[in-house]
Amino acid sequence: MMKIVTGSASRAGDAVTQVHERLRNMILGGELLPGQRLTQRELVETLDVGRTPLREALRMLEAEGLVTSTANRGATVTGLDLAEAEELYGMLLLLQPPLLMLKTAEISDATLREMGKRLTEMRDRPPSHYDCHQAHVDFHVLPEEWFGPVLGQLILDIYQRLGRLQRFYYNRRGLPDYTMDLDEALLEALHRRNGRQVKRAQELHLVNSAVGLILDADPAHRFGPLRRAAASIGIELRTTQDGTIAPPLEVAWAEALDGYRPVSTEVVVDVTPGA
Structure with missing residues (x-):
C-alpha cells in the first residue's frame, strides 16, 4: 500500500503529485478501466491518502482528459475515444x-x-x-x-x-x-x-x-x-x-x-x- 504523508504546504504539494502519478499510471496501465467510477472513499482507503490531495489529483486528471466529472455521478475514468x-x-x-x-x-x-x-x-x-x-x-x-x-x-x-x-x-x-x-x-x-x-x-x-x-x-x-x-x-x-x-x-x-x-x-x- 502506498503511504503518502501530508503536513506542510510543500508536503501537501508532494502528496498531490504522488497521488496524481499513481492514479495516472493506474489508468494508463488498465488497472482502472474506461467508464469505471472513482469513489473518493475507496480511493482514500486504497491509496491511504487524505481527501484534499485526492480531490486536487482528480482535478489534474480531469484537465488531462483521463477523468470525467459529472454532477450526479461523480468522477469516472474517461472512455476510450x-x-x-x-x-x-x-x-x-x-x-x-x-x-x-x-x-x-x-x-x-x-x-x-x-x-x-x-x-x-x-x-x-x-x-x-x-x-x-x-x-x-x-x-x-x-x-x-x-x-x-x-x-x-x-x-x-x-x-x-x-x-x-x-x-x-x-x-x-x-x-x-x-x-x-x-x-x-x-x-x-x-x-x-x-x-x-x-x-x-x-x-x-x-x-x-x-x-x-x-x-x-x-x-x-x-x-x-x-x-x-x-x-x-x-x-x-x-x-x-x-x-x-x-x-x-x-x-x-x-x-x-x-x-x-x-x-x-x-x-x-x-x-x-x-x-
Missing part, C-alpha cells in the same frame, strides 16, 4: 513514414544500436510487462530527433495521446510476437539504408497497430479517417462497404516494391499485386 484514435493513426500514417524515408541515409550507427537494444528488450521481457510496451514506444520515438523540434514534438504528442489505448490493449493481451517482427523488418530496412522499404515497413506497422487496437476495443468499429488517409497515399484498405473489418485486413499498395518482404500478422496481410 476510438474515433480520435483512428484520426491520430491516420495523421501518423501521413507524417511519419515519408519523413523516415527521407532521413534513412542520415541515421547514425548509434541510433541503430539503440533501436536494436529496444527490440532485444521487447523480445526478452514478458509480453504483458509495462517495460515491454515502453521499449516499443521508445523504439519508434527514437528517430524523431531527425525531424526538427516542431515535427518531432508533433509526432511524439500523437504517440503520447495514443498511449492510453495502447497500454489498455497491451495490458490485456500483451505485445504480440508479430509486432516485434514488424519492428525487426523496419530495423533491417534501416540497416540497409533503403528508404522506400523503411517507408513501406512503417506504413504496414501503423495500419496493423491501428486496426488491431481499435478492433480489440470495438469489433464493430467503422473505419473512415484511416481508410481515407491511406487512400490519399496510394494504400487500399479492403474494408467492407460500411467500413467494418473482419481480420485479417487485406492491404494493397499502388505499386509493388522490389526486394520487400512484408510481415503478415493476425490483423493485416499485404496483398499488393506483383509483390
